[in-house]
Amino acid sequence: MHGGSERLDRTIEELTKLPTIGxxxxxxxxxxxxxxxxxxxxxxxxxxxxxxxxxxxxxxxGALTEADPxxxxxxxxxxxxxxxxxxxxxxxxxxxxxxxxxxxxxVLHGAISPVDGxxxxxxxxxxxxxxxRHNPVREVILATNPSLEGxxxxxxxxxxxxxxxxxxxxxxxxxxxxxxxxxADTVTLTRALEGRRKV
Ligand SMILES: [Zn+2]
Numbered sequence: 001m002h003g004g005s006e007r008l009d010r011t012i013e014e015l016t017k018l019p020t021i022g023x024x025x026x027x028x029x030x031x032x033x034x035x036x037x038x039x040x041x042x043x044x045x046x047x048x049x050x051x052x053x054x055x056x057x058x059x060x061x062g063a064l065t066e067a068d069p070x071x072x073x074x075x076x077x078x079x080x081x082x083x084x085x086x087x088x089x090x091x092x093x094x095x096x097x098x099x100x101x102x103x104x105x106x107v108l109h110g111a112i113s114p115v116d117g118x119x120x121x122x123x124x125x126x127x128x129x130x131x132x133r134h135n136p137v138r139e140v141i142l143a144t145n146p147s148l149e150g151x152x153x154x155x156x157x158x159x160x161x162x163x164x165x166x167x168x169x170x171x172x173x174x175x176x177x178x179x180x181x182x183x184a185d186t187v188t189l190t191r192a193l194e195g196r197r198k199v
Contacts, residue, residue: 008034057089060131062107062124064089072096072105079103081138083166085128085157087111087145090182095143100190103141106131111149112156120156128157132164139167141196145180146173158199169196 008030015026033041057063058070065071072078072092082103086092092105108123132140142157144150158168172195181189 057107057109061092061105062089062109062127063092063105077102081136082141083128083131083137083139084141084143086143086181087150087153088180088182091143091180094182094184094186094189095193098186098190098193100193103139108144108153111144111147111153113149113152120160123153125157125160129160129164132161132166137166139169141169141171141193142199143171143181143193146171147180154199168199170199171196 011030011033012023012026015021015029016023021029054066055064056066056068058065058068058073060069060073063070063072067074079102083106084095084101084103085106085108086095087108087110089107089109092107095101095105106124106128108125108128110118110123112118112120112123131137140161142154144154144157154170162168171192173192184192
């Protein structure tokens with residue numbers, strides 16, 4: 001109990017369900033919200049509810065979008081023969097920022113990680129195989145993170161999609177090992193894309 005308020009306890013309880021938010025941080029956030037003017041708290045709650053209602057995953061590529069299909073999948077000027085495979089929706093945002101890529105995307109929503117109980121079935125791999133079967137794709141760029149999980153995922157993917165005939169490439173080295181694509185700077189990411197190599 002915090003001075004006898006069950007309402008405060010409830011907020012702290014809900015906040016601790018968020019990733020990276022421990023008990024201490026949840027308490028600090030809750031106490032901060034009590035001090036914050038009501039209209040600011042309302043704006044925060046409204047933004048979260050509005051996002052939850054209107055932002056979804058594209059049914060084709062799995063990227064974050066407010067329209068389905070997303071503006072990238074729906075853009076007929078994009079190169080539909082190239083698919084860049086990434087782990088997370090924010091990786092799409094990072095690559096789009098480079099302006100160096102004009103193809104389509106496929107978001108896996110994670111990477112294979114036995115330690116965390118994530119196997120191939122938990123990722124959007126079947127959807128990728130289906131897309132390759134039904135679309136004239138010439139190149140698949142495996143742009144998973146330069147981490148153990150990312151490398152393992154890329155190797156698994158390569159075995160799965162090699163029989164489908166598209167050229168398979170990997171991003172050039174130079175990305176910080178163990179880092180996330182979404183945090184790579186634009187210049188590094190552009191170089192990695194331009195220097196991609198066959199696997
Ligand atoms: Zn899409």
